[in-house]
Amino acid sequence: MLKEYRTIAEVSGPLLLVEQVDRVKFDELVEVELAGGELRRGRVLEASEGRALVQLFEGTTGLDVQEARVRFLGKVIELGVSTEMLGRVFDGFGRPIDGGPPVIPEVRLDVNGNPLNPTARAYPSEFIQTGISAIDCMNPLVRGQKLPIFSGAGLPHPQMAAQIARQAKVRGAQEAFAVVFAAMGITFEEADYFISDFRRTGAVERAVLFVNLADDPVIERLATPRMALTTAEYLAFEKGMHVLVILTDMTNYCEALREVSAARKEVPGRRGYPGYMYTDLALVYERAGRIRGKPGSITQMPILTMPEDDKTHPIPDLTGYITEGQVILSRELHNRGIYPPINVSQSLSRLKDKGIGPEKTREDHADVLNQLSAAYDRGKEARELAVVLGEAALTAVDREFLKFADAFEQRFVRQGETEDRSIETTLDIGWELMAALPRSELKRVSDKHLQKYLPGAQRAAGA
């Protein structure tokens, strides 16, 4: 029989101080029974002799210091996982909320996971086709990568995430694929958009959803990504599936982290976020990758909204230091009606070199990527110059590049929400756009590829 304590000495924000406790372990799971019988869960943040500091995931509202009973469960937070979780919806703490029966776990796992040994990792190198040109060609995603989307308030990141979840595939492979979706503090509407989109397209059958809404307990958000990643690790490394994990919105997660830190009166780092936020985020993001000799993989796509579209804010900043690149959305493109509004110049996929080329995508991929990005940058420079000096002041070549930049945004970046472009289609569009530039300006593509892929090049050579 577990000991029960009715010795709560202090309640502050999401934290409880319980006194006269015996043998409490750090990080232990705690159950608090309220006067009405309601159960709330928490974890031990600090275990001292006779005292324990407990963080409650469901908050302390309505908690009665005299009546509430605290039990220490003698284990860390665990999640019972099973392949039956596919197709189900859970709350942020892993309890079913879709009206279905409880999941019978095949195994119970510590949600904190363990750090993956770097010597056991396999380097990510398989191209994932998302069907979105600005990602596939310019910032390709590979299996086992963690590539966040840096968005801003009001930008269409939910649509993009849903589109990626629907379309993502590894070419030529018929392997088990799953999506684990964790929502943290997003609105009902946004969550509903995802769930109904998954249902409508049938994607839900291969998806596991963890949903913590904006009005759900704030601190529960700290558990949500861990629940999702524990599930993902099970599916990937025990069941050999390729798992795409979408975490949205990491900004809300970090806010919850700050709330706990403030309640503990810790010394704050930048902008009031705790000094250990980097470590904490790394514990989430690093749970992506591949393991040598195992078939499965975890690819992460965290989404965060940059406060004031500021990339240097601690949340995007620390994220960028951990993840392998970032896809940045641009308000300017969005305002011009371009979907997906991906800022190609600022986005980056660090693993791109490993994922592209012959056999993976197409031999000309690297050339097209380099040439398009160089030409687009030059076009944007010309555009800036035209704003200052007027278009008439541009040289003829610069005007060509300016036209190219416009066409690039309209034809290459822009595409439909349900438009699933193959990498060949994407690269071909790239070549069509390049064909409008003077041939002498195409310095970044090899002659061989130019001959083979540039529209009109073969005829010109034959003539």
Added chain:
Amino acid sequence: MKGRVVKVAGPLVVAEDIPGARMYDVVRVGERGLIGEIIELRGRRASIQVYEETSGLGPGEVVISTGRPLSVELGPGLMSSIYDGIQRPLDVIAAMAGEYVTRGIELPGLDRERRWEFVPAVEPGQTVKAGDLLGTVEETPLVEHRVLVPPDVPEGTVEEVRAGAATVEQTVAVLKTPTGRREVAMLQRWPVRRPRPVGRKLPPVVPLTTGQRVIDTFFPIAKGGTACIPGPFGSGKTVVQHQLSKWADADIIVFIGCGERGNEMTDVLLEFPELKDPRSGRPLMERTVLVANTSNMPVAAREASIYTGITIAEYYRDMGYDVALMADSTSRWAEALREISGRLEEMPGEEGYPAYLGSRAAEFYERSGRVVCLGSSAREGSLSIVGAVSPPGGDLSEPVTQATLRIVKVFWGLDDRLAQRKHFPAINWLLSYSLYTSRLDPYYAEQAGPDFPENRTRAMAIMQEEAELEEIVRLVGVDALSPRQRLTLETAKSIREDFLYQSAFHEVDTYCSMAKQHRLLRLILAFHDQALRALEAGAPLEALLELPVREKIARARYTPEEELERLDALAAEVATQVGQARART
């Protein structure tokens, strides 16, 4: 007699009544025997930073002091290893415990079974003192491991040496010293937080050649020097560090992945055994030691990892090698320091970092240097440190960058605007500096060419002028410039694109010798000078800019190292073509 845990808060554990507790001694905490280090003593209480995850640990569990400070094992077998922050071999852990790093694993840093062929260098009766060579072992085909008299042994005579195969723990020599007989094995231990003693320090006068043009020519680092690379994410810090590990002309490389990405360490692990050492053609891994504490591994071990790395580096320096140490990234080390400090409830300095951040960073970087090693042979060794810094938001005014800049002599400022324009390495030439240039110039003048220092100064002046001219262009357009100024812009562009830009992924371009660097820069400047004279003689700028030789200059950086005479031929071509253009006017 055992101590007892009274409080657990993340990586910090407070314990009471540990018998014989001393500052920085290693303790074993709890039933699992987690490894920790005492970092504060107050009355009966000791604060311990624990190098492993502490969940499940509670008050009342036992704490035992090992009575020894945190130490590393030194001896043959270090090369090609990959260690975690407290020198546990990660490959052995993987073989033992599977894909995840689980807790409570205790493993020696060096293989106890493996036998090494010890070749004595002394004979019985010979007098030796600390630092003297006792014998050698072929550690890898690239590294001759020199077994030295440990620094704490007083002068004495050799009583016995044992040639032949031995494990690291077996005695290879017996010394007779005033304090008694002393058996010496190849295995030595050294506390990580204490610098290893040297004979004396020397001023740095020899460059650490890296094969990276922007570094070697413009912002060189000396052997035994210190450099830092701060830059926002995505600006290419890691690629620069990898390039340096691959190409720097050091004998030994120690690479510390401190709180960085797991996949990046995997990349190093997979790539280094494939890469060939440019001088010997052997795998690079044979002269490399990796210390990997990725961002998801316990935070306290991250704090220790840079000390583990530098102690190993010092050990090889003491053998008389040129050692280069890369730490990526020291910001994560500082953050670990901050986290522990916060949990100790110390009074914070700037941005929550402890007030001693600056002094700790200084202590670390001061362990670099070119030295005369201990011992009677006056061997020279050097230890150079290159530390990456990850300033939040790319803001260089933050405490870690500032604390680092106060100590290091070379600053390679990475610029994400350059990175966005795909200019790599994205080292901003106007922002960066090296305080070694004047000390190294005599060496360069002798090795590369007498005009080398002057060329660099001139090229730098052109880059400076470009920045000023660009201001004008932005305001009033390029037409407002004189032909001379426009030529300067073109030359600056050429320096940027044909010299400073260097592709890490191009077979030839990835490494550039000093001789080639010198020729390339001289070529660009020669064109500039001759074009300038032609311009003054009335030749139109357009004609000069359209000369076919310019295309060749742009491709000159792809010239293989064996065919450098082609660059001299190109210089002659510049003279002819510019001369012809001038004659046409």
